[in-house]
Amino acid sequence: xxxxxxxxxxxxxxxxxxxxxxxxxxxxxxxxxxxxxxxxxxxxxxxxxxxxxxxxxxxxxxxxxxxxxxxxxxxxx
Amino acid sequence: xxxxxxxxxxxxxxxxxxxxxxxxxxxxxxxxxxxxxxxxxxxxxxxxxxxxxxxxxxxxxxxxxxxxxxxxxxxxxxxxxxxxxxxxxxxxxxxxxxxxxxxxxxxxxxxxxxxxxxxxxxxxxxxxxxxxxxxxxxxxxxxxxxxxxxxxxxxxxxxxxxxxxxxxxxxxxxxxxxxxxxxxxxxxxxxxxxxxxxxxxxxxxxxxxxxxxxxxxxxxxxxxxxxxxxxxxxxxxxxxxxxxxxxxxxxxxxxxxxxxxxxxxxxxxxxxxxxxxxxxxxxxxxxxxxxxxxxxxxxxxxxxxxxxxxxxxxxxxxxxxxxxxxxxxxxxxxxxxxxxxxxxxxx
Numbered sequence: 066x067x068x069x070x071x072x073x074x075x076x077x078x079x080x081x082x083x084x085x086x087x088x089x090x091x092x093x094x095x096x097x098x099x100x101x102x103x104x105x106x107x108x109x110x111x112x113x114x115x116x117x118x119x120x121x122x123x124x125x126x127x128x129x130x131x132x133x134x135x136x137x138x139x140x141x142x
Numbered sequence: 143x144x145x146x147x148x149x150x151x152x153x154x155x156x157x158x159x160x161x162x163x164x165x166x167x168x169x170x171x172x173x174x175x176x177x178x179x180x181x182x183x184x185x186x187x188x189x190x191x192x193x194x195x196x197x198x199x200x201x202x203x204x205x206x207x208x209x210x211x212x213x214x215x216x217x218x219x220x221x222x223x224x225x226x227x228x229x230x231x232x233x234x235x236x237x238x239x240x241x242x243x244x245x246x247x248x249x250x251x252x253x254x255x256x257x258x259x260x261x262x263x264x265x266x267x268x269x270x271x272x273x274x275x276x277x278x279x280x281x282x283x284x285x286x287x288x289x290x291x292x293x294x295x296x297x298x299x300x301x302x303x304x305x306x307x308x309x310x311x312x313x314x315x316x317x318x319x320x321x322x323x324x325x326x327x328x329x330x331x332x333x334x335x336x337x338x339x340x341x342x343x344x345x346x347x348x349x350x351x352x353x354x355x356x357x358x359x360x361x362x363x364x365x366x367x368x369x370x371x372x373x374x375x376x377x378x379x380x381x382x383x384x385x386x387x388x389x390x391x392x393x394x395x396x397x398x399x400x401x402x403x404x405x406x407x408x409x410x411x412x413x414x415x416x417x418x419x420x421x422x423x424x425x426x427x428x429x430x431x432x433x434x435x436x437x438x439x440x441x442x443x444x445x446x447x448x449x450x451x452x453x454x455x456x457x458x459x460x461x462x463x464x465x466x467x468x469x470x471x472x473x474x475x476x477x478x479x480x481x482x483x484x485x486x487x488x489x
Contacts, residue, residue: 073475074362094358103430104429106422118287119429119432127445130362133360
């Protein structure tokens with residue numbers, strides 16, 4: 066799906082836990098996340114800390130969208 | 143009584159000429175011509191080529207409708223038990239002609255067909271519509287290709303059960319056949335590994351789908367003026383899953399308006415995904431689709447706007463072709479809505 070969005074001319078960042086799959090499907094901007102059932106959260110954390118974690122991850126995704134890339138790039142958090 | 147077969151070949155294999163004769167119109171000849179002999183011999187009288195149709199490759203490519211009409215007319219009159227075309231090896235126009243005419247005979251006249259060519263021949267794109275035997279990339283492969291095609295053709299004529307592509311020699315056509323391997327899985331896996339370590343050829347039993355690549359788009363210049371959309375394969379939907387997105391092998395995607403929604407809460411949203419433990423996503427759907435922090439960023443002016451529609455489906459055993467079609471469709475909607483960038487989340 067990321068590839069079709071990219072093909073339409075819209076930059077896209079893929080946030081996912083299993084980054085090798087993201088590489089295989091051809092995402093160009095990739096941000097690794099926490100876990101498969103809760104990519105953008107961590108239920109073990111208190112709510113405020115969990116929210117802070119999510120803010121950090123999504124901020125990284127926004128950075129990825131503002132960064133020029135020439136090839137598939139993983140933006141480590 | 144032997145089965146009646148019609149064979150289709152091009153000007154080159156009919157010994158008429160090469161490129162300079164590729165313009166010739168279809169002609170009908172009695173008996174076999176050229177490579178038909180090898181097929182006839184392999185059938186040992188059980189089947190026989192009664193007529194051969196010869197057509198120039200350029201003629202077929204440039205006058206497809208006329209060539210088809212003429213050839214179908216002949217085949218209809220002859221009423222053969224089987225139609226065989228080629229093999230075309232890596233000759234592009236010939237391969238296209240073989241596959242196209244064979245497909246037409248099969249679909250319009252209901253006669254079983256077979257052709258053969260190299261797997262990268264453009265005609266091989268039709269391998270899911272008709273059976274195509276995989277051959278070498280040059281006519282030097284005729285000695286190998288003819289017996290494989292003849293054997294498979296005879297099986298089809300007799301109405302025998304057709305085995306898996308790897309047993310019968312046709313190109314995988316997406317239809318799964320069950321069969322028993324001679325050796326157990328552990329032994330096959332070790333053999334494969336040993337071959338791999340020794341740089342020897344080996345064949346995977348589970349080929350990965352082939353993926354193409356799309357070059358990255360330029361980065362967003364000014365986030366504070368950008369409209370950003372959220373999309374997911376994690377199955378986040380309004381509570382109750384109003385559009386019935388399947389928990390696996392999704393057949394469609396959903397689009398939902400989040401105007402005025404600052405937070406995805408468990409009383410209004412949930413996941414439809416059947417491929418991961420849904421407890422955490424159902425407890426707080428922002429853990430999959432981060433609407434809450436995107437709203438915060440919107441209020442803080444970090445981003446221009448969160449797009450008011452999110453697109454969602456379930457990426458659980460969903461066919462690549464389906465996912466591709468979903469996103470190709472909603473990407474156009476995103477474009478029309480003036481969305482500048484997308485965050486796609488996956489579980």
